Amino acid sequence: MKAFITKSNWLIAQQCLSKAWFTLRAEPEMPSESERFRMEQGQEVGKVARDIYPRGTMISAAEGMTSADVTQARIADVTLDTLFEAEFRAGSLIARADILVRHGAGWHVLEVKSSFSDTSSMNGLVDDLAYTVMVLRRAGLQVEKASLLLLSRQYRFGGEAQTLFDEVDKTNDVNVRAVDFNRNADGVVQALFGDSQPAAVLLSACRDCDFFESDCLGVGLTHTVLELPGLHHTKLKRLSSLGIVDLSKIPSDLALNECQESAKAAAVSGAAVVKLGLRSALAAVSWPCHYLDFETVALVLPLCDGHGCHRQMLTQFSIHHRDGFGSELGHQEYLAEATRDCERELALELIEALGDSGAIIVYSHFEGTRIRALRDAFPDLIPKLQAILDRLLDLLPIIRDYIYHPEFKGSFSIKKVLPALVPDLSYKGLSIADGDTAITRFARMARGEISGDAVLTTRKELLNYCRMDTLAMVRLHERLSELAT
Helix, strand or coil: CCCCCCCHHHHHHHHHHHHHHHHCCCCCCCHHHHHHHHHHHHHHHHHHHHHCCCCCCCCCCCCCCCHHHHHHHHHHHHCCCCCEEEEEEEECCEEEEEEEEEEEEEEEEEEEEECCCCCCCCCHHHHHHHHHHHHHHHHCCEEEEEEEEEEECCCCCCCHHHHHEEEEEHHHHHHHHHHHHHHHHHHHEEEEEEEECCCCCCCCHHHCCCCCCCCCCCCCCCEEECCCCCCCCCHHHHHHHHHEEEEEEEEHHCCHHHHHHHHHHHHHHHHEECCCCCHHHCCCCCCCEEEEEEEEEECCCCCCCCCCCCCCEEEEEEEEEEEECCCEEEEEECCCCCCCCCCCHHHHHHHHHCCCCCCCCECCHHHHHHHHHHHHHCCHHHHHHHHHHEEEEEHHHHHHHEEEEEHHCCCCCCHHHHHHCCCCCCCCCCCCCCHHHHHHCCCCCCCCCCCHHHHHHHHHHHHHHHHHHHHHHHHHHHHHHHHHC
């Protein structure tokens, strides 16, 4: 079990004490390749932020001293006015301040985040900062001001460090939350370090909990109420108050919608539910069919001239073609050079590959969103790109409206739908088997971290992954046609 409660543990506890209790005792898992890359990007943003304070001092452990001990020594040194990664311990609580700057008789705490300054998740960032402020004050530091350093939407590739950030003063909001946190801190510490798991409560947070099925409320259940698609929080709260977790035990008066009723029926029967109307929905498909999938890259710090933070850039497409069920499959693909912006070239190749007839089958709204972005970026291509948009046909709403398989487990993601409906087709064995890894590998090529012969290997792996995505749609379309007969 960990010796200290970190910020991560604390914020989890604000959602669910049980989850935080398990997390405190769990063996740390190695982050995935894409998770490591996201962490690296966060570290890069932090480094740029530190460049704004050239007189700052980095805190690290020294011989015979913890980072917290070193922090106290540096705070006592009046010749130092800025500290990086200062660590504070207050009982069982531990926190690090990204940047500490002397402010009057006290200190200004700044937290660096990779979100934009107009983020809709500001409340969560305030909670994040409030935890740090609470621990610092418990450790005896006088905190006068609390701010967030967030990304500016005006920043463009190559800009000065100062232009990357907007400083957002959140002192008032943080003070309110820090007082609330401090009031509950002793109880949280006692609960998390207690010998017994805190009483579990069914919550929205259970959907993303690694312990729900293995150690908590979902143990031993084949299907739970969390599998009901789009279940409103008020209905989930009612089920929680009734102690109902098993999907088969849902009361008849819960007023489920049609999709939720299908999910319940499939779970209880163990068989897929196929509704009338599937055949007519598929009749909207006009042949020849073109099955389209895109891949993109979006990094915190931009890669190309003119690009801003988190700019999503199209990097590749795969298209399978056929004239009808049973006819020979054709295939075309495109993969950008990692060292430059190839979006216009991609757009032109896409227009050529899709021709001017037949349905363009996609899965979800993602491809439509990216084509609209191309349309906005290249006004001279508007007519041809709009014609492509007008031919798009999305399989996801067709599946959502007319089919439910118990193995969907409440999700209509292609990674859930495909193994349920086409179990003989799998991404297993591919060197790149998910979108996050594809983004990471392309980005590492663009940054020169993959080079030499490894570039050719990586490009082949990226093409194989994207090709599998469109083959998956081909096979799903076939399976839907079979189910509609």
